[in-house]
Each structure stands twice: as C-alpha cells, then as structure tokens.
Amino acid sequence: MANPQLAVETKLLEATKIVEEQIDAEIEKLEKLDIDELESLRKQRLDALKKQETKKREWLEKGHGEYSELPEEKEFFEVCKKSENVVCHFYRESTFRCKIVDKHLAALARKHIETKFCKIDVEKSPFLTDRLRIRVLPTIVLCKNAITKDFIVGFDDLGGHDEFSTEMLEWRIARAEVIIYNGDLTTPPNSLNSAKKNKPVFGYRKKNIRDDDGGDDSDED
Incomplete structure (x- = not known):
C-alpha cells in the first residue's frame, strides 16, 4: 500500500525542483546580459x-487624492474632461446613507489617486440628475474618458445593508475599471456576514428622488 506521506513529500520535492530551475534560468539570463544591456534595462x-x-x-494638480464637492453641475462636465477616471456621488444632505458613502469614498480617494473622487448635491444639479436618470439616493456614477460606464444605486450591490466595508465598495467600483485594482474582480471581498446579507433593510420615502435610507417607511413613488 502506498505511503500517503511519502507521496506528498515527493510532490513537494518536484515542485521545489521546478521553482529552483526557474530561478536558475532567470539568473543565467541575467548573467548573459552585457553591460550595455544591463544599462538599457x-x-x-x-x-x-x-x-x-x-x-x-498631474493627478494631484487636478485634485485627485481627496474627496471634493462640486459646487454646481457644470463642474461635473469639467471634471470628466480633465480626468480619465471619475467617481461621483450624487447625494442629498438629509439622506443618512449618503453620509455612509461619504466616509468610504473619502478613504478610497486617498488610496486611488489615479481617479477623481467627488460628490454633488442633487438639489443643486437638477439638469444633470434628470439627464442621468438618478431616482434613488445615494447613487454613485462611474465615468471613464467622459463616458458614463456604470452606476452603483443604493446598497444592493454592496450587500444590501449599511455595514458594508470600504473594500466591498472598492471592489464594486473596480468592476467598472475606473480604479487600479489588484484583487480578484470575479469574487467580492469576504467582508459580509451572511445574516446581514439576507436582512431586509431597504425602505423608501415618497419623493421624486427616493432616499435609500433603510427606514421603516416602505412607500415608493
């Protein structure tokens, strides 16, 4: 009968040998380079x-690295012209869940200086809000090369509850390819409790633009 431990040790030795051969090949390749080639590298x-x-x-000069507020809607178009990647949060001051989004986006803005992170009050941007068909708050608009690529509407894509992690929002934004992300885009971060995932937390107040505040009032437009 074959010895399982011996089989495992044999496989480990084989794997180690392959790695050593790869390292030796890289060393040999470097040793063959002459001074001019090394200088070129x-x-x-x-x-x-x-x-x-x-x-x-250039990014820092354009205001990247911080989470800023756009005072009026024409600024949104200017930002999209200047920055290749834009993450813009459409919010209302009285909406509690917008404040949750603010916290996470402020952290991501410092981490991803390749992208412009900003927010705009829907009360000050009626034309833009209507043009982008924003009906639920918070909504995060993801733009690349002045083209709207994706929307994150409410918290449905983030687990459906208020306690989602910054990493979860980062992963969701990365799926639109507007930030540089080194993780696995096919699988969300393991930061959500399964019980929270199934918890019914959404509720809306009757408004033209609904506040996704997860309250007890479940009326919709």
Whole structure:
C-alpha cells in the first residue's frame, strides 16, 4: 500500500525542483546580459519611474487624492474632461446613507489617486440628475474618458445593508475599471456576514428622488 506521506513529500520535492530551475534560468539570463544591456534595462526602469511620478503630479494638480464637492453641475462636465477616471456621488444632505458613502469614498480617494473622487448635491444639479436618470439616493456614477460606464444605486450591490466595508465598495467600483485594482474582480471581498446579507433593510420615502435610507417607511413613488 502506498505511503500517503511519502507521496506528498515527493510532490513537494518536484515542485521545489521546478521553482529552483526557474530561478536558475532567470539568473543565467541575467548573467548573459552585457553591460550595455544591463544599462538599457536600468534606463527603461528609470524612465518608467519618471513617467509614473509625472503622472502622479498631474493627478494631484487636478485634485485627485481627496474627496471634493462640486459646487454646481457644470463642474461635473469639467471634471470628466480633465480626468480619465471619475467617481461621483450624487447625494442629498438629509439622506443618512449618503453620509455612509461619504466616509468610504473619502478613504478610497486617498488610496486611488489615479481617479477623481467627488460628490454633488442633487438639489443643486437638477439638469444633470434628470439627464442621468438618478431616482434613488445615494447613487454613485462611474465615468471613464467622459463616458458614463456604470452606476452603483443604493446598497444592493454592496450587500444590501449599511455595514458594508470600504473594500466591498472598492471592489464594486473596480468592476467598472475606473480604479487600479489588484484583487480578484470575479469574487467580492469576504467582508459580509451572511445574516446581514439576507436582512431586509431597504425602505423608501415618497419623493421624486427616493432616499435609500433603510427606514421603516416602505412607500415608493
């Protein structure tokens, strides 16, 4: 009868041998490079770092790295012209769930300086709100190259409750490809409690634009 432990050890040795062979191949490749080739690789790396730093300065000059408020709707169009990636939160001051979104977006703005994070009051942007057909608050509009790519409406996509994590919102935004994300886009972060997922928390007040505040009032338009 075969020894299971011996089989496992054999597989580990085989895997280790493959890794060692790959490392040896990389070392051999580097050893074969002459001085000019090494200098070329170094220059390419330095050029890439310089371009990255230049891009970072450009982003910061455009207000990236902070979560800012747009005073009027024409500013939304200006932001979309200047920044390739835009995340804009359409909110109402009296809506509790909009304040939850504010907290998460402020954290993400500092982390993802490649993207412009902003918000705009629907009371100050009636034309834009109507044009984008925003009917539930909060709504997050995701834009790339001045084109609206996606919407995050209420908290349905975030687990359907108020206690979703910043990582969960980050993952959802990343699915629209408006931030640089290194995780697995096919699977959301394991940050949601299954009981909370199934908890019915949504409710709406009767308004032209509904506040998704999860209250007891369940009337809709």
